[in-house]
Each structure stands twice: as structure tokens, then as C-alpha cells.
Amino acid sequence: MIAAAKIRTGVAGLDKMLHGGLVPGRPYILSGAPGSGKTILSVQFLREGLEGGERCLFVALEEPPNELKINMRAFRWNLDDLDVLDANSDIRRFEPTPLLEISTEEEPIKMRAIGERIRKTPDFESKEVTVHSLQQLLKNLLVKKSYERVVIDSITALKYFCMREFETALTTQSFMRYLSESKVTSLLTLELPEEGEVPPEAFLARGEFRLHKLRDETGIKRFVSVEKYKGSSHEEAVFPFEITNSGIVVNTVSKPAMAI
Numbered sequence: 467m468i469a470a471a472k473i474r475t476g477v478a479g480l481d482k483m484l485h486g487g488l489v490p491g492r493p494y495i496l497s498g499a500p501g502s503g504k505t506i507l508s509v510q511f512l513r514e515g516l517e518g519g520e521r522c523l524f525v526a527l528e529e530p531p532n533e534l535k536i537n538m539r540a541f542r543w544n545l546d547d548l549d550v551l552d553a554n555s556d557i558r559r560f561e562p563t564p565l566l567e568i569s570t571e572e573e574p575i576k577m578r579a580i581g582e583r584i585r586k587t588p589d590f591e592s593k594e595v596t597v598h599s600l601q602q603l604l605k606n607l608l609v610k611k612s613y614e615r616v617v618i619d620s621i622t623a624l625k626y627f628c629m630r631e632f633e634t635a636l637t638t639q640s641f642m643r644y645l646s647e648s649k650v651t652s653l654l655t656l657e658l659p660e661e662g663e664v665p666p667e668a669f670l671a672r673g674e675f676r677l678h679k680l681r682d683e684t685g686i687k688r689f690v691s692v693e694k695y696k697g698s699s700h701e702e703a704v705f706p707f708e709i710t711n712s713g714i715v716v717n718t719v720s721k722p723a724m725a726i
Contacts, residue, residue: 472485472486472490472698473487474488474514475487475488475510475511475514476515477511477714477715478715479715479716479718480507480675480690480716482718483692483700483718484692484695484700484701485698485699488651489672489698490651491650492652492671493642493653493671494652494653494654494672494674494675495621495654495675496653496656497657497676497693498656498657499658499677499679502677503677503688503707503709504619504620504677505529505537506541506709506714507677507713508524508619508653509534509538509545510714511615511617511653512545512617513545516545516547520615521612521613521615522547522613522616523549523550523607523611523615523616523617524548524550524551524616524617525553525604525617526550526551526554526619527554527595527623528554528623529554530552531575531580532580532581534550534580535577540711541711542711545577546576548577549574549575550575550580551572551607553603572603597638597641598637600624601641601644604616605648608648608650615651615652616645616652616653617652617655618652618653618655620655620656620657621654621655622655622657624641625638638670639670642671672695672696673692673693673694673696674692674693675690675691676691676692677690678691688707688709689705690707690716691703705718
């Protein structure tokens with residue numbers, strides 16, 4: 467049996483660490499602390515697909531699409547054809563009101579069409595996102611649009627706003643299994659938990675790539691590691707990276723960083 471050709475992540479140094487890139491059609495976790503560069507790297511991953519003529523989808527669960535567009539302007543990437551799905555959950559009310567799940571007919575919007583302002587929350591009803599409704603929506607979109615790359619940003623927001631505590635493990639497992647069976651190459655961003663804990667998503671994903679952010683007397687230093695990568699060899703060393711005007715650049719030329 468011939469192994470599937472790998473696809474590039476959009477970050478040359480990370481591809482080198484992964485010995486060529488990602489095995490396509492699998493879900494991967496991109497973990498890290500706040501401000502470590504997860505959203506930037508995930509958009510680079512989609513940009514790589516767009517430049518190769520692939521259909522790509524960004525599912526926004528953490529920041530509104532207008533903020534995503536503004537934040538990515540600094541890199542001067544052509545993201546006009548990127549589909550963005552606004553799955554941000556509206557603010558919950560203190561008084562009891564009927565909640566309408568996000569429609570399975572919801573349509574993404576092209577990045578070029580996203581305006582400057584955040585969408586308004588309706589006056590009399592709040593639209594909520596549940597894992598079930600998002601999964602059903604993705605099923606419809608993958609059939610209609612034939613996406614090849616999908617980013618979920620972030621799985622942490624999905625768990626925090628859209629799951630009850632007792633159902634988190636089961637629901638997460640079901641969602642990850644669905645992404646695996648869909649045969650789309652997906653990247654799910656994840657905020658790191660407390661030190662020493664391993665998030666359940668890391669067990670269910672085919673790989674986990676972790677962005678480390680450390681501060682010392684000279685400032686902030688960033689590093690990337692491959693925590694796991696099923697079905698492929700990879701570099702086990704930790705390498706430094708920088709966030710530049712061109713996006714994330716991993717330095718694999720110099721001596722690897724010490725273990726973190």
C-alpha cells in the first residue's frame with residue numbers, strides 16, 4: 467500500500483519538522499498559550515491551500531470574522547477566497563429566553579466580503595452554537611462545498627461556550643471522530659490546560675503541534691514542538707520560531723532549543 471503524499475502546512479520550518487508536511491484527510495491539534503501564534507499559523511495553513519487551488523474554510527468560534535480580517539491584514543496575504551463561518555455564540559441572557567441553535571443552512575462568507583463591524587445580536591432572540599448543530603452544519607458544508615482544509619478556532623471556545631461539563635468528553639470524542647471520518651484535513655486550535663494535564667483532544671487527534679511562549683529578561687521567546695504525529699516520522703527536538711511580517715517562521719537551521 468502506497469502512503470498518501472503529504473501536504474504542506476504553509477510554514478516551511480514546520481514541514482521540515484514533520485518530514486514533509488501533514489498526512490492529508492486527518493484532524494490535527496495546534497495547542498499553545500494565549501498569544502503564542504495559533505491563529506496566525508492556522509491561517510497560514512489555509513493560505514497554503516488557497517494558493518494550491520484548494521477550497522478552505524475557517525470556523526470562527528473565538529473572535530468575530532471582522533477582527534480576524536483586521537488582524538491578518540498586517541501579513542498582506544491574499545485571503546479573498548477564504549470562506550469564513552461565523553460560529554461565535556451570542557452573549558447569553560440572564561433572563562430565560564428561547565435559544566435557537568445555529569442553522570444547518572448557515573452559509574460562510576468570503577473574506578473579501580467581510581465588513582468592518584461585528585454582526586448585531588438580535589433584540590429578541592439569541593442564536594447559540596452547540597457541538598451537534600456545528601457538526602451537522604459542517605456535514606452539509608463539506609458535501610456542498612467540498613472543502614479540503616478546515617480550521618476550527620478554537621476547540622477551547624467550543625467546549626467553554628457550547629458543552630455542559632458532564633458531556634464534554636463524550637461530545638469531544640464524537641466531534642473528533644466525525645472530522646476523522648470526513649477525510650478533510652483539519653486543524654483545531656486549543657488553549658493549553660494547566661501544567662501537567664493532557665487534553666483529551668490530544669489523544670483523539672492524529673497529531674499535536676505545540677507552540678510554546680516563554681518570557682525572560684530579554685523578552686518573549688517562542689518555540690514549536692511536535693508532541694505526537696501518528697503514521698509518520700518527525701523531529702523530536704524543539705525549535706525556535708518568530709512571528710514576522712510574512713507570518714510564522716521556524717528556524718530549523720540553528721541548533722535546536724533545549725527541552726521545554
